Amino acid sequence: MTTAPARRPSQSLIAVRQLRRAIADAGRALGSLARRGGAFAWRYLGPVLASISMVGRLTLGAAIVSFLISIILGWVEFTFLGATLLGGLLVAACFSFGRATYAVTIELNPRRVTAGERALGRMLVVNTGQRPVIPTRMELPVGAGVAEFSIPRLAPGAESEELFAMPTHRRALILAGPAISVRGDQLGLIRRTVKWTDQVELFVHPKTTRLMATAPGLVRDLEGQTSTVITDSDLAFHALRSYEPGDDIRNVHWRTSARTGMLMVRQYTETRRSQLLLMQSAETTHYASEDEFELAISVMASIGCQVIREKTSLHVIWEEARLRSRSMTSLLDDSCRIAPTTDAFPNLREFVRSTTRALPVPSLVILVVGSQAPTTEIRSVSTLYGSDTVMIAVRIDLDAPAGLSKIGNTVVATVGKLSDLPALLDRTGR
Known part of the structure; x- marks a missing residue:
């Protein structure tokens, strides 16, 4: 019985396999390049896109839609509208330029108050750079609200002090901060923020009243309170009983034992700390x-x-x-x-x-x-x-x-x- 020789793949089949392998390798390379390129682009474009507010994003979307309508339908009016919206965004971006060199400190005086007492806060902004800093706006979250301060132009080493009151009418843990500088346009299209401080806690304690010292029902003596539990070793004497094997010889009451002619030991009531x-x-x-x-x-x-x-x-x-x-x-x-x-x-x-x-x-x-x-x-x-x-x-x-x-x-x-x-x-x- 003879065996048929194995068929060798044709040259065309080998070429197809090599082509598929090359396409797969190219796809993986392009995917890796796209991921690296996307990460590189997001590294620089991410902060820019993050500074665009929701209103700014809607404006940018409206500009793109206007240009598409103009191209598809040929309406010149939408070209003008798209250019106006895009120009507004570009102008708004100019207000976000600039670098601040601030040192910001938040102080609360006092840090603990009783509900209803007054508590004041102080925010000190100092220009630590070598160049003047243009005016900016500073936002300070205080509890559920936000306090806004206009910081003027500061020369090198100059400082600006801002005072604010804390809401202390009810018991609460109030967080002040972080202080955030805001640069942007008046319409709120672009909003660039920088965090300068951490949060500071203000404790608004509940109102309390002074109770009578050693009030019954509240405090027991430091030596402990006697209970109904009987024990062989404690402080509060209860009674005497006959000696049993295993009892501590130190608890024997010798005077009674001599009088009765038999060993008697002390029993105690257990005392417990409050x-x-x-x-x-x-x-x-x-x-x-x-x-x-x-x-x-x-x-x-x-x-x-x-x-x-x-x-x-x-x-x-x-x-x-x-x-x-x-x-x-x-x-x-x-x-x-x-x-x-x-x-x-x-x-x-x-x-x-x-x-x-x-x-x-x-x-x-x-x-x-x-x-x-x-x-x-x-x-x-x-x-x-x-x-x-x-x-x-x-x-x-x-x-x-x-x-x-x-x-x-x-x-x-x-x-x-x-x-x-x-x-x-x-x-x-x-």
Whole structure:
């Protein structure tokens, strides 16, 4: 049996394969060249295109459409319109030329204020170059608004000082900056900006009230609070019992042992250091108004500051974060960041349970809520802790009469205004 010889590809087939390979190589080379060329072009054209505002882009698009209509339909009027629009863009571009040599400083005095107090800002612009700088416009974002300043022509070493007021009527964390110089035309077709500074923070602290020192229901003694747990080693004496193998010989009460003829050892009640847990609900559905929410923050901050003065262990938590409580300043700073939340947790019990899982068992829990918080949810929070933990719910209800009530084992203090808080907490007791 003979095998047929393998056919060799014809010369034409080989030429077609080589042509395809050459076309593929050329396509890859052109693609690589196009990508490099595009990156190179964007490197220089990108900043130019970025300086064209939305109005400028619409103007450029209208000019191109006008020229196309003129070419296709032969309407000379659109040629004139396109040339006018394009000329306006070219004239606007001339206003963006020039290089600034500024050193800009933003100062806030003071950096921390209480809501309602006055805070001023100062922006200093200095020409650090060797040549005069033409007039320019400086924009400074302050909170939700933008302050605009006209900086005059500055000689080398000259400076321009601009003062501005900060909105401090409500608790907030206000960001001032960055300072941005703007060059462009009056119509806003071209807008070239340069950033000169970073943002500066202004803390507008909530209003607080001073509470009575060592108020009942707030602070426990530094030696600890006795509990119902019996232990063999502590400070608070409870009773004597018979000696059992393994008891510490140091706990033997020798005088009683000699009188009874049998070894007797001391028992103690466990004492615990005060652990105060302050919970701030920021759920929007719990508050009837924004003013009610702000009053709740003021109440929380007042309680936290008093506990810090008493040097008692404190944890302050809201839905999204744990507030620093090493000092009153850090607590008030972090309270400026609290903002209303929606549906962060299914209910108050889940909020407290989830955010305090890693914390030690508190001796006192204070929960600050709004007037719309359901009573059943407040009651359910108390089931998270044992009988040794005292719970106080501070319910904020604007203009409501101050008073105390109970929901199960929870004392509820109704606060209608901030001045009600000291007397109410003094009456809570334990």
